[in-house]
Amino acid sequence: MATLRDIRRRIRSVESTQKITRAMKLVAAAKLRRAQERIVAARPYAGKMAELLGNLVAGTETGDGAAHPLLERREGPRRQIVVVTADRGLAGAFNSNVIRRAVELIRRSSAPDVTLIVVGRKGRDFLRRRGHTIAHEMIGFWDRLAYGHASELADRFMQHYVAGEVDEVHLLYNEFRSVAVQRPVCEQLLPIPRSEAGGEGTAAPADYLYEPGPAAILGDLLPRHLRTQVFRALMESLAGEYGARMTAMEAATKNAKEMIGVLSIQYNKARQEKITKELLDIVGGAEALKQGAEA
Amino acid sequence: MADRLTLEVATPMRLAVSAPVDEVVAPGVEGYFGVLPGHAPFLTTLGIGELTYRVGREEHHLALVGGFAEVRNDKVIVLADAAERPEEIDRARAERARERAERRLSGRAADDVDFARAQAALMRALMRLHVAARVL
Numbered sequence: 234m235a236t237l238r239d240i241r242r243r244i245r246s247v248e249s250t251q252k253i254t255r256a257m258k259l260v261a262a263a264k265l266r267r268a269q270e271r272i273v274a275a276r277p278y279a280g281k282m283a284e285l286l287g288n289l290v291a292g293t294e295t296g297d298g299a300a301h302p303l304l305e306r307r308e309g310p311r312r313q314i315v316v317v318t319a320d321r322g323l324a325g326a327f328n329s330n331v332i333r334r335a336v337e338l339i340r341r342s343s344a345p346d347v348t349l350i351v352v353g354r355k356g357r358d359f360l361r362r363r364g365h366t367i368a369h370e371m372i373g374f375w376d377r378l379a380y381g382h383a384s385e386l387a388d389r390f391m392q393h394y395v396a397g398e399v400d401e402v403h404l405l406y407n408e409f410r411s412v413a414v415q416r417p418v419c420e421q422l423l424p425i426p427r428s429e430a431g432g433e434g435t436a437a438p439a440d441y442l443y444e445p446g447p448a449a450i451l452g453d454l455l456p457r458h459l460r461t462q463v464f465r466a467l468m469e470s471l472a473g474e475y476g477a478r479m480t481a482m483e484a485a486t487k488n489a490k491e492m493i494g495v496l497s498i499q500y501n502k503a504r505q506e507k508i509t510k511e512l513l514d515i516v517g518g519a520e521a522l523k524q525g526a527e528a
Numbered sequence: 529m530a531d532r533l534t535l536e537v538a539t540p541m542r543l544a545v546s547a548p549v550d551e552v553v554a555p556g557v558e559g560y561f562g563v564l565p566g567h568a569p570f571l572t573t574l575g576i577g578e579l580t581y582r583v584g585r586e587e588h589h590l591a592l593v594g595g596f597a598e599v600r601n602d603k604v605i606v607l608a609d610a611a612e613r614p615e616e617i618d619r620a621r622a623e624r625a626r627e628r629a630e631r632r633l634s635g636r637a638a639d640d641v642d643f644a645r646a647q648a649a650l651m652r653a654l655m656r657l658h659v660a661a662r663v664l
Contacts, residue, residue: 271541278538281605285598289571380540380609441600444558444572453573454596457607464540 240500251489258482265475272468279461286458302395303455306424309400310346317406318356319474320375327477328355334417383464394423406466407473413480415473537606544611551582552604554597570599576651578659591659614663617656626653
């Protein structure tokens with residue numbers, strides 16, 4: 234049977250774990266709020282960008298062929314997947330969900346056709362261990378996530394795409410649905426899906442004066458559009474990470490509380506037993522003495 | 529036709545300005561251009577420079593780096609990589625950036641990739657310093 238001291242020691246250990254999980258939860262909650270604010274702040278830019286792009290592509294795609302190398306469509310098997318994970322764990326299934334999706338996607342295509350760009354230490358470590366081709370990795374920047382990071386990433390895969398090294402680029406990340414719900418989603422970045430690049434729903438392109446020409450503006454707009462998309466995904470992933478960590482740490486704190494409850498009961502029972510035993514000993518001893526005196 | 533413009537300046541980080549204004553002057557790649565109410569639909573890429581907008585008699589300035597501007601139906605939408613008000617500019621940082629860029633520019637061939645990069649950095653720094661001086 235566990236001695237009183239053992240139980241007390243365990244209670245103390247669980248208590249200190251609980252302190253840590255509670256602190257982590259609070260930190261995650263504070264960071265989550267900031268991350269959410271940034272997502273909201275970035276929305277107007279992304280929205281206008283998509284609108285402009287729609288107008289512009291509708292205006293320039295009248296000619297034959299693609300108006301820009303990034304709009305070119307190739308029927309090829311070579312895929313590049315940008316996998317976005319966190320640097321740190323202790324966030325429930327946050328990382329493993331994305332990694333599982335990545336592994337599924339990779340398995341579906343033949344190996345030499347897939348190259349990876351990995352964001353986040355967790356994903357990098359896992360995918361590298363499995364021996365996948367990692368064309369580029371980005372790690373240890375999450376605490377100071379800025380637009381520049383998105384640019385760096387986007388410029389990589391755009392370079393690969395324009396150079397004709399890959400035929401498709403996909404972005405796999407955790408979408409921030411709510412604080413409690415993150416879902417891995419895979420979006421096609423390149424070639425730019427028809428629905429985004431014009432398509433129906435776009436108002437008749439206004440008769441713009443262009444400065445410089447429409448093609449030049451498009452050449453400027455497309456890379457920015459992709460960078461913005463990557464930036465949004467990174468921010469969602471970051472908010473999702475904090476949300477997931479908050480939920481996980483909340484659960485851990487609750488579990489610790491339960492555990493402390495169970496251990497406390499055990500401790501009290503053991504203490505009671507010990508006292509009872511001592512009492513019995515004393516009573517027994519007194520009885521024996523009394524009998525000795527009578528005899 | 530409305531007698532005022534609506535100006536929106538958005539960057540990837542935030543919506544910097546959203547206000548009714550009377551006039552906008554912005555740095556297009558091919559030179560500064562002014563917009564008054566009733567302007568024709570216009571789409572341009574932006575260079576590095578100073579965006580000025582006027583509300584009544586009051587002029588406001590923003591340091592602008594790259595992006596696009598769209599003018600349509602008396603609405604001016606500016607999508608910039610960065611937009612800073614004079615009071616937000618870190619002058620010490622801009623000063624350091626200027627010195628760094630100047631150092632890199634001296635003693636380099638003009639066809640160097642880094643040359644172009646340093647040149648752009650210098651332009652940004654000078655423009656920031658120029659706009660920051662507006663606050664005085």
